Amino acid sequence: MPPDLPTPPAPPARCPPPMTESPRPDHIRSFVNRRIHFTAGQRAAQERLLPRYGIAHQAALLDTTTAFGRQAPVVLEIGCGMGETTAAIALARPDTDFIGVEVYPAGVGALLRRLEEQAIGNVRVIRHDAVEVLRDMIAPGSLAGIHVYFPDPWPKARHHKRRLIQPPLVALAASRLRPGGYLHCATDWAHYADQMLAVLQAEPRLRNTAEGFAPRPDWRPLTKFETRGLALGHAVRDLIFERRMD
Numbered sequence: 001m002p003p004d005l006p007t008p009p010a011p012p013a014r015c016p017p018p019m020t021e022s023p024r025p026d027h028i029r030s031f032v033n034r035r036i037h038f039t040a041g042q043r044a045a046q047e048r049l050l051p052r053y054g055i056a057h058q059a060a061l062l063d064t065t066t067a068f069g070r071q072a073p074v075v076l077e078i079g080c081g082m083g084e085t086t087a088a089i090a091l092a093r094p095d096t097d098f099i100g101v102e103v104y105p106a107g108v109g110a111l112l113r114r115l116e117e118q119a120i121g122n123v124r125v126i127r128h129d130a131v132e133v134l135r136d137m138i139a140p141g142s143l144a145g146i147h148v149y150f151p152d153p154w155p156k157a158r159h160h161k162r163r164l165i166q167p168p169l170v171a172l173a174a175s176r177l178r179p180g181g182y183l184h185c186a187t188d189w190a191h192y193a194d195q196m197l198a199v200l201q202a203e204p205r206l207r208n209t210a211e212g213f214a215p216r217p218d219w220r221p222l223t224k225f226e227t228r229g230l231a232l233g234h235a236v237r238d239l240i241f242e243r244r245m246d
Contacts, residue, residue, distance in 0.1 A: 010091050021238055040104070046105060050125070055099070057128035058137060062137040073144035076176075077162070078130040078151070081225075082190045083111025087147060088221045090123045093154045096144065098123045101130040107193040131169060138176045145182045150225065153189035165196045168205070177243035182209070185239045186220065193237040202218040204240040214240040 055067055067194045080086045080100040088163050092097050100123060102108050108127050115123055125135055151164040165185060173183055183206065187193050192214065200206055208214075216238050226236055 009117050033050055036117045039109070043109060043186070045116070046109040049116055050108070050127075052114055053115055053123065053125050055124050057126060057133060057137065059136045061139050062099075064099075064142075068122065070097075072097045072122070073152075074099060074140065074142065075145040075147060076130075076134070076143055077149070079126075079146040079148065080107055080111050080228045081223075082107055083114045083148070084110055085221060085225050086092045086123060086207040087114040087118055087120055089147075090120050091118060092221075094122060096122065099126060099133075100124070101126045101128065101133050103129060115210070116221060131172065134172050134176055140175050141178045143176050143178060143181050145184065146177065147184045148183070149220070150187060151185075153187060153192045155189065156189070160195070163192065163195065165199055167199055170199055170206070174203050174243060177205075179243050179245045181243045182239045183239075183243075184217075184220070185214075186236060188226065188236045189232040190235070190237070196239055200205065200239055200241045203241075203246055207244050211241055213237045 067069050071121075075096055076099045078101055080102040083100070086098065086100045090096075098112060102125065103109065105127070111123075111125060114127075116121070125201065126137075150166065152162075154160055154162045170183070173197055177183065183200070185196050185200070187196065197212065201208060212227060216236070218238070220238070221231075229236065
């Protein structure tokens with residue numbers, strides 16, 4: 001493990017129960033329940049490593065200094081997938097701490113295995129709805145950045161209301177960014193990219209760092225998923241907005 005990274009503490013942690021539908025009709029959701037294959041290896045990794053790298057959801061602000069064992073800028077990722085990008089960015093930015101929020105057990109297990117195999121000490125994992133994590137655990141004006149990479153595009157028109165990047169979520173995210181902090185989104189669906197751009201531009205606390213879509217920053221790696229999409233002619237669009245200085 002690199003000497004400048006803390007050894008992850010081992011507080012007691014338990015895998016939360018499966019997510020259920022919220023009884024609140026106005027509640028923003030960062031996910032929908034899906035049946036995703038959960039391998040024995042991913043299950044074993046989650047059971048063994050979640051106490052080491054995991055943080056349980058709580059209705060109280062998270063002390064990131066205690067969680068990471070140091071003071072450093074903190075970036076939160078909504079939806080880690082199988083953890084490929086999360087791990088790569090964390091390795092490339094050892095002076096930044098990362099909170100990966102993911103609800104699907106397969107993704108959590110895969111990410112935990114990557115953290116152990118690559119000796120990554122600057123990532124913590126929360127298995128919970130990212131909207132509730134932002135609302136309950138993240139102090140206003142505290143995050144250096146938020147990543148939202150390739151969220152479900154919900155391509156059918158009747159499902160567009162389920163898309164994650166909507167005004168309520170963007171307003172919540174903007175409130176948790178510190179001045180100068182950034183919100184970075186990426187998608188390979190052109191219609192969703194246009195919607196993202198419109199929603200982000202309408203949030204008064206954010207400003208676009210580009211004229212429209214931004215070039216992919218060097219620290220966001222090309223994933224296998226993205227490489228396949230590019231081979232099929234699916235253009236990937238990045239959007240990077242910063243929290244305005246108060």
